[in-house]
Amino acid sequence: xxxxxxxxxxxxxxxQTRQITKAMYLIASSKLSRAMEKYRANHVYFxxxxxxxxxxxxxxxxIDHPFFVPRGNERxxxxxxxxxxxxxxxxxxxxxxxxxxxxxxxxxxVNIFVVGQVARDFFKRKGxxxxxxFLYAAENPNFHYSRDMAEQLIDAYSQNxxxxxxxxxxxxxxxVKQTPKVIKLLxxxxxxxxxxxxxxxxxxxILYHPSPKAVLDLLIPKYLLGFIYGALIQSFASEQQxxxxxxxTATKNADDMIAELQIKYNQARQAVxxxxxxxxxxxxxxxx
Amino acid sequence: xASEFYLEVITPxxxxxxxxxxxxxxxxxxxxLGIIKGHVPMVALVAIGTLKIKQNGKWREAxxxxxxxxxxxxxxxxxxxxxxxxxxxxVKRAQAALERAQERARQRRSMKEYxxxxxxxxxxxxxxxxxxxxxxx
Numbered sequence: 066x067x068x069x070x071x072x073x074x075x076x077x078x079x080x081q082t083r084q085i086t087k088a089m090y091l092i093a094s095s096k097l098s099r100a101m102e103k104y105r106a107n108h109v110y111f112x113x114x115x116x117x118x119x120x121x122x123x124x125x126x127x128i129d130h131p132f133f134v135p136r137g138n139e140r141x142x143x144x145x146x147x148x149x150x151x152x153x154x155x156x157x158x159x160x161x162x163x164x165x166x167x168x169x170x171x172x173x174x175v176n177i178f179v180v181g182q183v184a185r186d187f188f189k190r191k192g193x194x195x196x197x198x199f200l201y202a203a204e205n206p207n208f209h210y211s212r213d214m215a216e217q218l219i220d221a222y223s224q225n226x227x228x229x230x231x232x233x234x235x236x237x238x239x240x241v242k243q244t245p246k247v248i249k250l251l252x253x254x255x256x257x258x259x260x261x262x263x264x265x266x267x268x269x270x271i272l273y274h275p276s277p278k279a280v281l282d283l284l285i286p287k288y289l290l291g292f293i294y295g296a297l298i299q300s301f302a303s304e305q306q307x308x309x310x311x312x313x314t315a316t317k318n319a320d321d322m323i324a325e326l327q328i329k330y331n332q333a334r335q336a337v338x339x340x341x342x343x344x345x346x347x348x349x350x351x352x353x
Numbered sequence: 354x355a356s357e358f359y360l361e362v363i364t365p366x367x368x369x370x371x372x373x374x375x376x377x378x379x380x381x382x383x384x385x386l387g388i389i390k391g392h393v394p395m396v397a398l399v400a401i402g403t404l405k406i407k408q409n410g411k412w413r414e415a416x417x418x419x420x421x422x423x424x425x426x427x428x429x430x431x432x433x434x435x436x437x438x439x440x441x442x443x444v445k446r447a448q449a450a451l452e453r454a455q456e457r458a459r460q461r462r463s464m465k466e467y468x469x470x471x472x473x474x475x476x477x478x479x480x481x482x483x484x485x486x487x488x489x490x
């Protein structure tokens with residue numbers, strides 16, 4: 066049995082921790098509502114640009130364009146999107162493990178572009194070649210960051226610095242379900258669109274205006290930019306969602322612990338009083 | 354009564370327009386391109402400029418950024434980074450952007466920057482043009 070002073074001290078420390086988790090819960094939930102607003106606004110574009118690109122691939126018999134021609138799979142680049150901070154449940158762990166297991170299956174050189182400090186530290190520790198130019202994009206994803214990222218990645222691809230480009234991010238399926246995903250961005254392949262359904266089936270070749278090359282030169286960078294922006298937004302929203310849930314659980318656990326300790330404290334206090342009374346009674350009895 | 358088709362105009366930040374229209378005109382790389390119902394499936398570039406939509410016999414105009422248009426049998430989709438109705442355009446901001454871009458173009462640093470400032474100039478001018486025309490009407 067602990068003494069009352071010790072129990073009181075423990076209750077106080079748990080209360081302080083609870084204040085922190087409660088505050089983090091509130092911060093995460095306000096960030097989440099902002100992130101969800103962005104997500105909802107972006108969701109339509111994200112889905113639409115993917116189904117449009119798929120539609121184009123399906124209806125174009127053969128595409129002879131640098132973004133479509135496979136180059137082998139010797140040098141792979143990964144864009145891995147995780148968080149800047151921990152304390153968000155399994156969010157970072159899930160996305161990083163997904164990335165790692167995919168990377169480990171790859172034979173040949175690997176270059177990793179990381180978003181978020183947790184991702185950088187994780188891959189540095191594992192001894193990978195890490196490029197942290199995009200580290201800043203984890204907080205507050207916006208269109209400018211995405212544009213810089215897309216431009217740099219496309220430049221690197223065009224200058225033949227990589228054979229393949231993958232993106233690893235957390236896909237927001239619903240507010241309660243987020244799953245990490247690996248998608249091949251370059252070269253553009255039909256297999257990357259397996260989860261995209263076409264709105265309408267028709268059999269006809271598409272006309273390109275003014276020319277297939279001119280259209281694809283613009284379309285693919287826009288597709289990458291749209292994808293990266295969407296992936297940043299969804300990852301950020303998933304992170305806030307995960308943190309909110311983790312902090313909510315932590316706060317509840319703290320409440321439970323405080324309640325339990327409070328009972329223990331009351332028992333200990335009562336034991337002390339009982340003890341004192343019996344001592345006094347003993348003293349009185351001895352006097353008589 | 355002209356026949357209608359379904360048009361969607363979408364940007365990464367919002368759904369700009371969605372509904373049945375009679376005709377839509379965009380700037381493509383080689384001039385204006387008009388779409389009416391029954392157009393053959395096509396993917397076209399959309400250049401910075403004016404987007405014109407005819408709905409219920411009335412034309413509306415918006416300033417549009419670079420993007421592309423997909424014409425499908427069931428509907429037409431326009432995807433662009435930004436599209437704005439005249440009432441959403443901030444003249445002062447567009448004017449400032451135009452001057453900034455002109456200044457940058459004068460400095461002639463690199464080819465890439467030159468193209469960027471040219472694109473910024475075109476965007477600002479497209480916004481100002483739409484805004485001006487709307488105010489006269």
